[in-house]
Amino acid sequence: MARQQSVQFAKSCGDCPIRHRAVCANCEADELTILEGLKSYKTFAAGEPIIWAGDHMHHVASVVTGVAAISQTMEDGRRQMVGLLLPSDFMGRPGREAAAFDITAATEVVLCRFERKPFEQLLINSPTIGHRLLQMTLDELDAAREWMLLLGRKTAREKISSLLAIIARREAVLGQDLTPGPMAFDLHITREAMADYLGLTIETVSRQLTALRKDGVIGMEGKRRILIPDFPRLLDEAGDDADGGLVD
Amino acid sequence: MARQQSVQFAKSCGDCPIRHRAVCANCEADELTILEGLKSYKTFAAGEPIIWAGDHMHHVASVVTGVAAISQTMEDGRRQMVGLLLPSDFMGRPGREAAAFDITAATEVVLCRFERKPFEQLLINSPTIGHRLLQMTLDELDAAREWMLLLGRKTAREKISSLLAIIARREAVLGQDLTPGPMAFDLHITREAMADYLGLTIETVSRQLTALRKDGVIGMEGKRRILIPDFPRLLDEAGDDADGGLVD
DNA sequence: CGCCTGATTGACGCGGTTCAACCTCAGTGG
DNA sequence: CCACTGAGGTTGAACCGCGTCAATCAGGCG
Structure with a gap:
């Protein structure tokens, strides 16, 4: 199994x-050399907490591989996912001692820590690094604001459709060869994670998935594999402007 | 009416x-001189659009006085506010041609544009300005994520309480002398703006405000002025950890 | 005065939560 | 080999919070 790969990354940044x-990304050789001296890799297993809100932060880090979830929990247990960290995303906040949110490894995660x-x-x-970090933070802010529309105004069916559309689009971009048939992908997250992300309960997630299946918007093979015969149809269900964005 | 005040601000940054x-904030005299040469003030009336999503952005700006709202609208008219710009907040995105969201003046707004x-x-x-902007963007990202918890998981009553708590805290910090009695402030936004912000309808906003009033959590003078006799109580209603954050 | 916009209040219905039963499947150990 | 177990998922029934629709009110302005 693809386990001990983490050590594979403990090499020069050039191979990263x-x-x-x-x-x-924009660093010159000299800056890269400094970073090279600061960095250390660490691997977290799926489900393992990376940091809790309030913890003292000794490191900042980049996600090298895997997916981590940023989330918040209320005293009575209500939980909301507020961000998803994919490879290349930055974690941690310069200038702040304590973490503001919980971060958990959704899959196995390899971090490049400083x-x-x-x-x-x-x-x-x-300034190079600062400038790049500013760009990345602004991108995250935009993404967060898109998500606020979903959380505040979309129906359960639209929320599910939006999530599926986002995942489908990302998978399609992620170097998959373009399969000639309908788009298809595996949901690598549980119903619970979907619910936390969308501000719903797992029951509602489940019901809406079956509803979308019965209406022919999506197909399912087992509980994890999703087929999308008509992507524009899905976008329409998501309530987004049907600009596509996949092909043009 | 209090119109032509905008010219009042066309002075040196030292008086700003x-x-x-x-x-x-952290600029030295030399940088300030450069900014001084770039800046121009512009006033927008309450309700006036400042920029639409997709518009070409010629300027970035700081809010000097007033409140501006960042929002998104779906095709069928559902609207979600995704950010509130108060005095000193920064508007616009370096490195991007087109605006990602709508921005509207909620009250009369004076901008210091570059x-x-x-x-x-x-x-x-x-680097001074970049560094400061990074700090501010990170703050906004944190605020956006806090807001995602509110939108996804909080009840209507908790949403209203949270909003009032945030405004109260902000007003208290904003150089108001500490009035000895209960905290008090004017809601400078309409019920509609509150609803757009909280992901609710104006009817629900109205009902929850009266409910909070009847329960003694808040007081009201007219439709706009809010009294807060017991701030921790309000925080409790908001569902937040009662850490306060106002004084320390 | 009439008109308009913003706000409040009430009646009603729906969408999504809650509570609970049941299903599926992979592990695990007898 | 099969029974047992527990986690993840589905489905059903009842409840209720909030949206919807509608009537009414208050204040500003021509």
Whole structure:
């Protein structure tokens, strides 16, 4: 099984799979050398907590592989996922001691970590990294605001459709060869994670999935594999402007 | 009417009311001089659109006085506010041509605008501004994520309480002298704006406000002025951890 | 005065939560 | 080999919070 791969990454930044998209993307050789000295890799198993809200943060990090979930929990247990960290995404906040949110590994996750203090110093001295981090943060802010529309105004059916559309689009972009038939992908997250993400209960998620299946919007093979015979139809169900964005 | 006040601000940055909190907060005299040359003030009337999603952005800007709302609208008219811009908040996105969201003046708004291109250049040359902007963007991202919990998981009553708590805290910090009696402030936004912000209808906003009033959580003078006799009580109603955050 | 916009209040219905039973399937151990 | 177990998922029934529709009110303005 594809396990001990984490050690594979403990090499030079030049070989790094997220080299051109992470916070270090625009760094020159000299800056890269400094980062190289600061970094250390760490692997988390699926389901393992990476940090809790309020914890002291010794590191900031980039996600190298895997998916991590940022979430918040209320005292009575209500939980809301507020962000998804994919490979190349940055985790942690320069200038802040304590973590603001919980972060959990959704799949196995490999992090490229930097000690926070030296990294902050680097941020002051080297505008390259700061500039890249600003761009990434602005992108995340836009994504968060898109999600606010979904949480505040969309119906359960639209929420599910939106999520499926987003995943489908991402999978399609993610270097899959274009299968000639209908789009298809595996949901690698549980119903519970979907519910936490969408601000719904697992029962509603389940019901809406079967409803979409009965209406022919999606197909399902087993409980995890989703088929999408008509992507524009799905976008329509999601309540988004049918701009597509996949092909043009 | 209190119109032509905008000219009042066309002075040196040293006198600016948001001098120490805006994007220019940490600037030295030399940088300030450059900004001084780039800036121009513009006033928008309450209700007036500042920019539409998709519009070309010629400027970035700081809010000097007033409140502006960032929002998104679906085809069928459902609307969700995704951000509130108060004095000192920054508007616009360096490195992007088109606006991603609608921005509307909720009250009369005075902007301190900078042409985008020169500002971007300044951002590259002067790390001070970039660093400050990164801090502010990270703050906004945190706020957006807090808001996602509200939109996805909180009840109508909790939503209203949360909004009132946030406004109260913000007003209290905003240089008001600490009135000895109960906290009090004016809601400078309409019920509709509150509803758009909270993902509710105006009817529900209205009902929950009267409910909170009848339960003694808040007091009201007229339709706009809110009294808060017991702030921790309000925080409790908001479902937040009662950490306060106002005083320490 | 009439008109209009913003706000309040009531009656009603629906969508999504809650509570609960049941199903499916992979592990595990006898 | 099969019974047992527990986690993830589906389905049903009842409830209720909030949206919808509609009537009414308050205040500002021509």
